[in-house]
C-alpha cells in the first residue's frame with residue numbers, strides 16, 4: 001500500500017460493456033514457473049509474467065535464497081538463472097504476504113532440501129491451514145515446527161531435509177496446493193536420483209485443474225508425473241528439473257471471468273486475450289458455465305469473447321473445479337432469471353478470507369436474498385439494487401467481482417480497492433475501458449434513452465409514442481411485458497404468487513412487436529393485453545423481484561440506434577439509470593380515472609367511474625408499496641403533473657426538455 005491508494009472507489013452505474021482486454025499473466029502459472037525455473041539446470045526466460053503482489057513475494061523470496069532473477073516489469077519478461085535442486089543460501093527468513101502459491105510450494109521445497117528457514121506471512125496467512133502438507137513432509141523425514149499455532153504458519157524448517165521414495169498419503173479436500181507443493185518438491189528430495197515416490201490422495205481432490213497446471217509445468221521442466229489412477233501421482237527416480245529455454249505465461253483465466261461476465265451482463269461483446277480454447281487453466285471452464293447459463297461465448301486460440309445471449313438461467317452449478325471464477329458467478333446470479341446455487345465451494349472458507357461469509361454479507365448489502373451452507377451459496381436474482389459500500393477483506397477477488405454490481409443500476413462503492421494488487425494491479429483501469437457508464441468512455445457509443453415513468457393512466461404511453469415519433473426514435477412500452485407475463489399466467493393457470501412459475505414465463509417470453517401490434521406464440525394479443533383482468537394480474541406479477549430481473553435484459557435490448565423512448569414504472573430508476581432525460585408523469589387519480597373512462601366509452605366498452613377509480617388506486621398502492629423497484633421518480637427526473645394539461649402540451653414539454661439537453665447531439 002502507498003499513501004496514494006484511495007480508501008474507496010465509487011463506480012457509477014454501468015449500462016453496457018464492450019471492448020477488448022489483454023489479460024495479465026496467470027498467477028498460478030507465474031509463481032510455479034518462477035520456482036521451477038529457479039530449481040532447474042540452466043537459464044529460463046519467462047514471458048508474460050504477472051507483475052503483482054503475489055509474484056513479487058515469490059521473486060523476493062527466491063532472491064533471498066540466492067537465485068538471480070532479472071525482471072523487466074514493463075515488458076513482463078523475466079530471466080531466471082536456475083540453481084539446480086538446492087538453493088545456495090541455506091538459511092533465510094521469508095515473508096510471503098498472503099500468497100498461497102508461494103507459501104505452500106516453498107515450504108515443501110525448503111523442507112525437502114533442508115536448511116534453517118522461517119516462513120511467515122500476513123495475519124490472514126497465519127489462519128490458512130497447512131497442517132496436511134506438513135504431515136506429508138514429516139512423513140518423508142522433513143523437520144518442520146509450528147512457531148505459533150499447530151497447523152498454521154509461521155513455520156521453522158530444520159536442516160535434516162526429506163528423502164524421496166515410498167508412498168506419501170495426503171489429503172486433497174482442503175487445498176489442492178498441498179498436493180501441488182509436494183509434487184514440485186519431490187525432485188529436490190534426498191535420494192530422488194535413485195528412488196521413485198508415489199503420492200496418494202486419502203480424500204477426494206478439489207480444484208483438480210490446478211494440479212494439472214502443476215504437472216504440465218513440471219513436464220515442461222523435464223519431470224513427468226504419472227497418474228495411473230485419479231488418486232495416485234508418481235514421480236520416477238532420476239527426476240531433475242531442466243530449463244525449457246523460454247516459457248510463455250498464459251493470461252489469467254480467473255481474471256478473465258470479470259470481463260466475460262461484464263460482456264454477458266452488459267451486452268458485449270467483450271473479448272479477453274491471453275487465454276483461449278486450448279488453455280491449460282481450469283478456470284476457462286467458467287466460460288462454458290456462462291454459455292450453459294444462456295450467454296453467447298465464442299473462442300479463438302488466444303481469445304474468448306462473451307456477449308449477452310438468452311436471459312440467464314439460474315439453477316445449481318457445481319463449482320468444485322472452478323473455485324476462484326465461481327465467485328464471479330455469485331454476482332452474475334443477481335442478473336439471472338432464477339436463483340443460482342453454487343455448490344462444492346467449501347474451499348472458499350480457507351482462501352484470502354472466508355469467502356462464503358464475506359460474499360453473503362456483501363451481497364446482502366446490495367439488497368440480495370442470499371442463503372449459505374458449509375459449502376454452498378444460493379443467490380436470488382435482484383431487480384432493484386441498493387447502492388452499497390462493499391468491504392473487500394483484503395481479498396482481491398471480492399473487489400473485482402463486486403465491480404460487476406455496478407451493472408445493477410445503482411452503482412457500487414468498493415472499499416480498499418487497492419487490494420486488487422495481489423493479482424491484478426490495474427484491474428479498475430481496465431474495467432473502466434470496457435464498461436459503459438454515464439461517464440465511461442463507452443457512453444458515447446450507447447444510443448440515447450428518454451425514460452418516461454408514471455402511474456397507470458397518467459398518459460405516459462401516448463406521450464412516449466408521440467415523442468418517439470417526433471424524434472424518430474424506437475419505443476418501448478415496458479408495461480406490455482408485464483402484461484404478457486400476466487396474460488400467459490392467466491391462460492396457464494399460474495397463480496399470482498407462484499414466483500418460479502411466473503419467472504419461468506418471464507424468462508422464456510418471446511414477444512413479437514412488429515407492425516405496431518403485440519404477438520406471442522404466433523397470435524395477436526394486442527387487445528387481450530388491455531383487459532382489466534390482465535391489468536390487475538400485471539401489477540401482481542410485477543411485485544416479484546425475480547420476475548422483474550428476468551425481464552430486465554429484454555427491456556435493455558430495446559436500446560438500439562437511433563435511440564429509445566422507454567415508458568413504464570422504473571425506466572429511469574432501474575432499467576435505464578443513465579437515460580439522458582427522465583420524466584415522471586403524474587396526474588390526480590380522478591383525472592386518470594376520467595381519462596380511462598373516456599377511452600373505454602370511445603371503444604364502446606361500458607365502465608363505471610367508481611370502479612375505475614378504485615382500480616387505479618389499488619394499482620397505485622401495489623406499484624408504490626412493493627419492495628422491488630417501487631413506483632417513484634428517479635432523483636434526477638423531471639416531474640410533470642398533467643392533470644390540467646393536454647397530451648399535446650405534455651408531449652411538447654418533453655420535447656423541449658430533450659432539446660434543452662442537447663437533443664440527439666448530447667451524450668448518454
Ligand code: C5P
Nearest residue numbers: 478479480482538539542568569570623
Ligand atoms: O403501464 P402498464 O399499465 O401497461 O403496466 C402494467 C403493470 O405492469 C403496472 O401496473 C405495473 O405494475 C407493471 N409495470 C412495472 N414496471 C414497468 C411497467 C409496468 O412494474 N416498468
